[in-house]
Amino acid sequence: MTIKCAKRRQQQGEGGSSNVFSMFEQSQIQEYKEAFTIIDQNRDGIISKDDLRDVLATMGQLNVKNEELEAMVKEASGPINFTVFLTMFGEKLKGADPEDVIVSAFKVLDPEATGSIKKEFLEELLTTQCDRFTAEEMTNLWAAFPPDVAGNVDYKNICYVITHGEEKEE
Numbered sequence: 001m002t003i004k005c006a007k008r009r010q011q012q013g014e015g016g017s018s019n020v021f022s023m024f025e026q027s028q029i030q031e032y033k034e035a036f037t038i039i040d041q042n043r044d045g046i047i048s049k050d051d052l053r054d055v056l057a058t059m060g061q062l063n064v065k066n067e068e069l070e071a072m073v074k075e076a077s078g079p080i081n082f083t084v085f086l087t088m089f090g091e092k093l094k095g096a097d098p099e100d101v102i103v104s105a106f107k108v109l110d111p112e113a114t115g116s117i118k119k120e121f122l123e124e125l126l127t128t129q130c131d132r133f134t135a136e137e138m139t140n141l142w143a144a145f146p147p148d149v150a151g152n153v154d155y156k157n158i159c160y161v162i163t164h165g166e167e168k169e170e
Helices: 003-011 026-039 049-058 066-076 083-092 101-105 117-130 133-146 155-164
Strands: 115-120 152-154
Touching: 003 049, 026 049, 026 115, 049 066, 066 155, 101 155, 117 133, 152 155
Parallel strands: none
Antiparallel strands: 115 152
């Protein structure tokens, strides 16, 4: 199963939990809280269009259009407090396969159990099967998960990021 197929499956997941906090481990909630605090630039407990503009400016994106910011804020059903913020992430991750299931899917492509797949092979699969990746999506994938000097991609790291949202500390 490709990453994009898994993503589509996540988006088609069943109904959500009544308590969004039960969807995440305590460490994940803390990470989301830290992210929320960074984005909530004016520290009023609500992520606004101005907060988004300010945080994007700190990341070097200075010319973000008002329409883009409004579209981001409108993804929520109302003011974006921490619970709404967490719910938005929960909805994106709903139905996600556990890490071991995704790793097992990649292992089918790795009969020697090396923990990696050739970049060219993975790129061919992702651009010709299921929901095909675009050239831009492939560029973004390789920017996020660059192959080693031999052209191998660490799929275990990709699986970890899919399920946890960040790279493993080595």
